[in-house]
Amino acid sequence: EPEVTQTPxxxxxxxxxxxxxxxxxxxxxxxxxxxxxxxxxxxxxxVSFYNNEISEKSExxxxxxxxxxxxxxxxTLKIRSTKLEDSAMYFCASTSAETYEQYFGPGTxxxxx
Amino acid sequence: RKExxxxxxxxxxxxxxxxxxxxxxxxxxSQSFFWYRQDCRKEPKLxxxxxxxGNEDGRFTAQLNRASQYISLLIRDSKLSDSATYLCVGSSGxxxxxxxxxxxxxxxxx
Numbered sequence: 001e002p003e004v005t006q007t008p009x010x011x012x013x014x015x016x017x018x019x020x021x022x023x024x025x026x027x028x029x030x031x032x033x034x035x036x037x038x039x040x041x042x043x044x045x046x047v048s049f050y051n052n053e054i055s056e057k058s059e060x061x062x063x064x065x066x067x068x069x070x071x072x073x074x075x076t077l078k079i080r081s082t083k084l085e086d087s088a089m090y091f092c093a094s095t096s097a098e099t100y101e102q103y104f105g106p107g108t109x110x111x112x113x
Numbered sequence: 114r115k116e117x118x119x120x121x122x123x124x125x126x127x128x129x130x131x132x133x134x135x136x137x138x139x140x141x142x143s144q145s146f147f148w149y150r151q152d153c154r155k156e157p158k159l160x161x162x163x164x165x166x167g168n169e170d171g172r173f174t175a176q177l178n179r180a181s182q183y184i185s186l187l188i189r190d191s192k193l194s195d196s197a198t199y200l201c202v203g204s205s206g207x208x209x210x211x212x213x214x215x216x217x218x219x220x221x222x223x
Binding site: 099102106 | 144145147154155156157158159162200204206207208209210211212213214215216
């Protein structure tokens with residue numbers, strides 16, 4: 001069964017450093033998303049990406065964040081200058097246009113020290 | 114303002130019990146609804162989509178009432194492996210982004 005994959009599973013970084021989180025969505029899916037979940041809190045939408053551009057973003061997704069689909073398979077989330085409050089699980093998700101059922105990757109746990 | 118609201122639980126039930134979860138939503142523009150389950154420190158896994166006509170998948174039945182803005186999930190004959198957090202989720206917006214509830218924690222006891 002096809003699945004969304006994410007790397008790395010855990011990333012530790014120092015405040016102010018740049019991080020890139022990577023995702024490989026399900027191959028025939030067209031819509032891609034990033035969500036985050038701070039420990040003990042609910043899952044929150046960050047950004048959606050379709051047809052090589054951002055289609056929606058939340059107020060969390062400020063100028064420190066960017067997304068890219070550098071090739072036909074990878075989908076990345078970059079945080080330019082990490083803050084302590086960026087520590088969270090970051091989930092990538094993808095969906096086809098038929099069902100809009102989103103399938104999530106296993107997540108990257110980001111720890112900012 | 115909570116867009117999707119759930120009773121956080123915890124629900125502790127014996128194996129074989131029937132348990133029901135409820136959820137309300139405030140965004141009447143929400144287009145689709147889902148139940149996901151999430152195990153500790155894992156990703157949300159899609160359990161089922163929710164339709165106004167109601168839908169059933171094995172021991173799981175979901176129902177949507179758009180007039181009351183209310184969603185339910187019924188689990189029959191609960192198993193130990195059903196222990197998880199159940200997330201009520203709505204989708205809205207042009208990109209169908211998901212809005213998650215805080216989840217209801219279920220523990221099925223032997």
